[in-house]
Amino acid sequence: MEPCEFPHIEQQLTPVFKRQGQGADRLLQILLEAQDIFHYIPAGALDCVAAQLGVPRTRVEGVAGFYSFLSLESVGEYRVLFSDNITDHMLGKPELMQYFCNKLWVEPGRVSEDDLVSVDSTSCTGMCDQGPAALVNGWPLTSLDHNRLDLVIELIRARKPVADWPPMLFEVGDNIHRAGVLLGEPFEAGAGIKAALVRGAEATLKEVELSNLRGRGGAGFPTSRKWGACRSSPGTAHYVVCNADEGEPGTFKDRVLLTSHADQVFEGMTVAARVVGAAKGLLYLRGEYRYLLQRLQETLARRRAAGLLGRSILGGAGFDFEIEIHLGAGAYICGEESALIESLEGKRGRPRNRPPFPVAHGYLDQPTVVDNVETFACAARIAEKGGAWFAGIGTPESSGSKILSVSGDCARPGIYEYPFGVTVREVLADCGAEEPFAVQVSGPSGTTLSWREFDRRICFEDLPTAGAFMVFRRGRDMFDAASNFARFFAHESCGFCTPCRVGTQLQRKIMDKIAGGHGTASDLEELKGLGRLMKDMSHCGLGHTAPNPVLDTLEKFPDMYERRLKALAFEPAFDLDGALATARRITGRDDEWAHV
């Protein structure tokens, strides 16, 4: 370890190094703490951390520049990030954010001159059922309105530490409106593990197979096959990873599971550990849910004290398992399992080349099971009650229940758990949707449904979903929704592969061009061509699905595009008059000769 040339920075980071340890895999966790201390990652901290961990400075800078919640320039003592999901927009986010900026005399994306506060947008924070939402220094603010923002402004001006702000600003409700087997039936911590211990690992895997459980992250891969492949892969250690990077806009069911049913999730991970022979589990918690960290640590401590974690769990000789929680830092791509593993290893969240697959070469190159929060919650129930019981719920190819996160234009946004096979129409009726016109199922990467398709069913046979269900009433402009989603993907592309890095930008630019009234018929063809290219040539699911909302809305709501087009065969992409705006501002002119 080389000495650091920035003694005052090193001094502040020393306790962080002590707490986090000095493995290279701790890099992201260390940088998150550094961001808290300095309100950004100063250049000197890059050198200190690099020296301390024995990694190249470029690696530290690479990570610090990748995640949205880390920054290489100051973001002020208070960083307020408004959730930018379309549901926040529909609840008034743009106007509220402008109001907030005006009152604080800051421009969006800039830091105030006294370095006190910065305001910006961030991708969906998972509070769509209680938006408009924001994050202040990582803490979620919900149900924002002018009154609440006035209070926030006062607190910032008084430089009151966020920890001392009134708790009501940070209240997050579960909003469970319909509970099924996962959310509604009582679960006794340890019941699943006990049953798994009695049955044995092999037989427990058989039960999971019998249950037909499929991954709840949206892709629907059979869980027993994943576990079985990991179990039979050779390695020096096996790992169980819980994907709690719930980044798909409009999805917040994992938030509720982790808030009120964390035992069930940890229990599922422990059962998986028994099956695949893992001694270590990792839960990757998205940065937006950092407020849950302490409570989750307490749950882990309680389980440890009850003999449900640690050595010889529930007396099972040699059944040792520990769970560690890692924080994300604002990167949607880390929901992709191999990018998540990279992030767990303290790297940039970049999806790996496949093969090899994580079940054989995952975390630290060892066999690893990565499953969604809800999948583990299901697994705990299956271990307890058996596979046949679970297989009896739902449809032939989609057993069990699905938790939906319902938001948008409805009277009762929140959490709804249904047996698989429920129709979109039933969900709309239950949540009190008035004059529903369209539904975005499974978030931007999913499917846009028009009112003609409301008899379709939520299940892997028809409409697979990771859980998002965003409702749009008659009168909503679906072009705006697609535009919002195009912006989202352009912001979240990791930048690794050409088609996604550039394609998501081109898609966003064309949508902006159409929105600005400069679109032509050829732009619509261009969008379709781009969509095909991204689907055919991209590296991972992000690029493959990024064109979905645009292609879906083009097909189902073409009039919402066409009415924006100029009635011309050709329209220059370059706005000559717009380009003169800077010159007009500088010269203080706005007469007719200053326009073309």
Place this chain on the structure above:
Amino acid sequence: MSDTLTIDGKEIPYRPGQTIMDAAMAAGVYIPHLCHNPEFKPHGSCKLCMVNVNGRNVASCTMPAASGMTVLNDTPELNGARRSLLQMLFAEGNHLCPVCERSGNCHLQALAYYLGMTNPHYVQFYPSREVDASHPDVLLDRNRCIMCELCVRASSEVDGKDVFGLSGRGIQTRLVVNAPTGLLGDSALAVSDKAVQVCPTGALLIKRQGYRVPVGRRMFDHKPISVVQTEGGHD
């Protein structure tokens, strides 16, 4: 089954552990590529080498060869998609071939000729990117960087120096230099480093070499990249 696969109908042998790209190169079959160089670990980011295997698109530089694979490579569809990817690379950076010293030796330019790219098609991004002339012998012009990470890999795997890395995300991704100032002149880079030789474009140029080889006598001036890279090893 024997260890062979077919590429565009031609049967090609492979050894276990080889990728489709390795097998193709060994057999003298050209698959367009930019970020791949057989001397380094496969990367799979440029996606120019995308081929269709039994109906599915895969990056040939990272996909292990397997018996019975039916690979489509030189097809109008794939070459069209590859041309679009090249147009994307030209649109996102600032590539001005007529005034670039690498012209004629540039893989990006040579591939554009090979794939018949006659216009940029997309609207130029004109990004603002930094030029770093601080090193006595090497110029880093990020305007021409295509994020292939060949210099990153070469510096790490061959030179053992880790001079380069990527920071930022998405379209903001940028090449960064391992020095407290972030400047090439303060890094451990030497002009003889492998990292300096592998840049497929003009992002890394050796100083005071300009036009020693005149235009017209450069690597791709008389033979297309497909011939150069299949006959004489990798450039």
